Amino acid sequence: VALTYKPTHRLGRVVVLVGGVGGAKLAHGLAQVLEPEQLTVIVNTGDDFWHRGLRVCPDLDTVMYTLAGIVDRTNGWGIAGDTTAMLEALRRYGEDPWFRLGDQDLATHLLRTEAWQRGERLTAITRDLATRLGIGVALLPMSDSVQATVVDTVEHGLLPFQEYFVRYCWQPTVRAIRFESAGDTPAAPTAEARAAIEAADALLIAPSNPWLSIDPILHLDGMRALLLARAIPRVAVSPIVAGRAIKGPAAKLMAELGLAVSSVSIAEYYGTMVNGFVHDVQDGAAAAAALAEHGVRTLQTNTVMTNDTERASLAQQMLGWLAEWSHA
Amino acid sequence: VALTYKPTHRLGRVVVLVGGVGGAKLAHGLAQVLEPEQLTVIVNTGDDFWHRGLRVCPDLDTVMYTLAGIVDRTNGWGIAGDTTAMLEALRRYGEDPWFRLGDQDLATHLLRTEAWQRGERLTAITRDLATRLGIGVALLPMSDSVQATVVDTVEHGLLPFQEYFVRYCWQPTVRAIRFESAGDTPAAPTAEARAAIEAADALLIAPSNPWLSIDPILHLDGMRALLLARAIPRVAVSPIVAGRAIKGPAAKLMAELGLAVSSVSIAEYYGTMVNGFVHDVQDGAAAAAALAEHGVRTLQTNTVMTNDTERASLAQQMLGWLAEWSHA
Numbered sequence: 001v002a003l004t005y006k007p008t009h010r011l012g013r014v015v016v017l018v019g020g021v022g023g024a025k026l027a028h029g030l031a032q033v034l035e036p037e038q039l040t041v042i043v044n045t046g047d048d049f050w051h052r053g054l055r056v057c058p059d060l061d062t063v064m065y066t067l068a069g070i071v072d073r074t075n076g077w078g079i080a081g082d083t084t085a086m087l088e089a090l091r092r093y094g095e096d097p098w099f100r101l102g103d104q105d106l107a108t109h110l111l112r113t114e115a116w117q118r119g120e121r122l123t124a125i126t127r128d129l130a131t132r133l134g135i136g137v138a139l140l141p142m143s144d145s146v147q148a149t150v151v152d153t154v155e156h157g158l159l160p161f162q163e164y165f166v167r168y169c170w171q172p173t174v175r176a177i178r179f180e181s182a183g184d185t186p187a188a189p190t191a192e193a194r195a196a197i198e199a200a201d202a203l204l205i206a207p208s209n210p211w212l213s214i215d216p217i218l219h220l221d222g223m224r225a226l227l228l229a230r231a232i233p234r235v236a237v238s239p240i241v242a243g244r245a246i247k248g249p250a251a252k253l254m255a256e257l258g259l260a261v262s263s264v265s266i267a268e269y270y271g272t273m274v275n276g277f278v279h280d281v282q283d284g285a286a287a288a289a290a291l292a293e294h295g296v297r298t299l300q301t302n303t304v305m306t307n308d309t310e311r312a313s314l315a316q317q318m319l320g321w322l323a324e325w326s327h328a
Numbered sequence: 329v330a331l332t333y334k335p336t337h338r339l340g341r342v343v344v345l346v347g348g349v350g351g352a353k354l355a356h357g358l359a360q361v362l363e364p365e366q367l368t369v370i371v372n373t374g375d376d377f378w379h380r381g382l383r384v385c386p387d388l389d390t391v392m393y394t395l396a397g398i399v400d401r402t403n404g405w406g407i408a409g410d411t412t413a414m415l416e417a418l419r420r421y422g423e424d425p426w427f428r429l430g431d432q433d434l435a436t437h438l439l440r441t442e443a444w445q446r447g448e449r450l451t452a453i454t455r456d457l458a459t460r461l462g463i464g465v466a467l468l469p470m471s472d473s474v475q476a477t478v479v480d481t482v483e484h485g486l487l488p489f490q491e492y493f494v495r496y497c498w499q500p501t502v503r504a505i506r507f508e509s510a511g512d513t514p515a516a517p518t519a520e521a522r523a524a525i526e527a528a529d530a531l532l533i534a535p536s537n538p539w540l541s542i543d544p545i546l547h548l549d550g551m552r553a554l555l556l557a558r559a560i561p562r563v564a565v566s567p568i569v570a571g572r573a574i575k576g577p578a579a580k581l582m583a584e585l586g587l588a589v590s591s592v593s594i595a596e597y598y599g600t601m602v603n604g605f606v607h608d609v610q611d612g613a614a615a616a617a618a619l620a621e622h623g624v625r626t627l628q629t630n631t632v633m634t635n636d637t638e639r640a641s642l643a644q645q646m647l648g649w650l651a652e653w654s655h656a
Binding site: 052053054070079082083085086087088089090092093094095102103104105106107108110111113114117129132133 | 380381382398407410411413414415416417418420421422423430431432433434435436438439441442445457460461
């Protein structure tokens with residue numbers, strides 16, 4: 001990862017909460033402009049599941065592959081140039097290979113599953129894999145305990161997240177979303193995630209799906225209180241741009257939940273969890289006015305991140321903006 | 329698998345004990361000339377091991393891929409046209425991918441491991457996989473219990489079989505071979521293997537390595553007595569042809585064990601376990617004379633099986649020869 005921008009701001013440590021593709025882009029932008037020790041990326045693991053006997057962590061992998069510079073840039077997930085020979089072989093056995101496990105990608109799942117079966121924590125497993133791929137920033141799963149996202153749909157009832165998202169291509173109508181902890185005690189953030197949040201000078205929420213990617217993190221036992229206790233900039237980036245989602249089911253889901261599909265709805269949804277909000281220039285003046293009325297500091301800029309430079313540019317602008325807060 | 333030869337003999341049921349590549353060839357020859365319900369293939373599972381969290385059964389897979397017509401004919405094992413993207417990805421993580429797990433091949437290991445973790449018997453798992461690949465003959469692991477072959481070497485001490493065979497390319501000097509059952513009770517043949525042996529009209533031992541591939545089967549609790557109790561043709565095919573091994577470490581191993589590298593040594597090694605012996609035309613008259621003196625019926629023919637026709641031809645000749653025994 002080339003350092004396109006030099007740090008000009010004086011923010012010490014930044015924590016960003018992320019889901020998959022959109023979150024990975026912002027994490028990559030931040031990684032370009034911050035020193036590795038300044039950045040902690042906390043990743044949603046609500047999508048994680050057992051598949052074909054393997055522990056698969058889709059969002060962790062998307063962020064890891066993106067930070068390592070090996071992600072498939074067309075899809076935004078998976079490894080560039082990966083093949084699907086194993087999936088085709090499953091078809092020979094009469095199986096329906098509905099979840100893509102690329103051949104190169106399988107190496108990650110095999111190493112993770114082996115370590116998981118040995119009893120290692122997901123945090124340690126992820127650190128090991130990320131380090132081996134040359135990633136310098138701290139990449140943390142939100143929890144070492146299982147908390148699975150379950151989607152309640154009109155057509156199929158309760159669906160494990162990946163069935164909703166991949167098998168049914170997020171086409172079912174969502175009526176509710178649940179987070180199910182394994183075992184009796186609710187899943188909690190790791191000591192590493194807690195420490196990073198407690199030491200942070202700024203907290204960012206990536207333009208990931210608030211309901212499907214960020215809520216699982218916020219739902220962890222004690223997480224909301226931990227974040228609200230920090231008197232620092234807590235800034236979300238809107239995943240809704242000019243009334244549309246850049247990728248994935250955010251807009252469709254908002255409509256199903258009875259919400260107006262706008263960045264204003266996103267800001268309202270995060271409520272007091274954030275004291276700053278970043279939204280896109282395509283949103284126009286009306287949205288900017290509505291957000292100003294909402295009572296949080298706002299930054300209106302280009303948030304779409306279509307290439308590495310735009311990722312770094314958004315990160316740079318946000319960090320510059322946040323650095324000014326202390327002088328205001 | 330095309331039926332190249334029509335059955336002309338009247339042997340009802342045949343059981344063949346096999347290891348990997350050489351055994352797979354004879355099993356394939358027999359499958360070409362017998363009706364599926366006539367043939368039971370009992371496969372060595374002493375080479376099986378856990379690798380990268382997967383339950384890998386090299387000999388079972390070699391025989392299964394061969395019978396399904398999808399084997400890589402150059403190597404004799406693995407799937408034709410398979411790729412190694414996963415292994416290359418392991419290398420990116422700094423791993424040494426010493427054991428080949430082809431990308432297509434991984435589908436087999438994943439399905440097997442998933443079923444194994446659910447507690448299914450290897451016999452049932454193998455039947456399921458083989459059936460899905462269109463295999464009609466009974467393909468049986470020698471046991472549902474683990475009995476691992478361990479090779480005691482001069483250079484590295486005790487080595488699990490695959491470390492000796494693949495990692496060190498069978499180059500270490502062997503001083504002894506052990507069979508280690510998991511748990512307190514020795515591994516035993518399955519009910520399916522027992523029933524097949526008890527119902528057999530002829531028992532064949534494929535030209536597999538006697539020490540590394542056939543001995544693990546014979547070592548199973550009660551197996552030798554079970555075989556010796558059957559007053560039927562019990563015939564081994566020599567893996568040594570004109571003093572050389574067709575493939576693998578048989579000749580090298582025999583020398584290390586202090587044996588003359590000849591088909592006569594193989595017949596002597598099997599002793600009373602066999603009452604008939606098949607050896608190659610390349611062996612010459614001296615070997616034939618020595619074998620005749622050894623006191624078993626012998627068939628000298630082309631045993632090398634370089635193509636499908638030669639496999640079927642050897643099977644056909646052996647079965648014809650065996651059918652004559654009852655008239656002798």
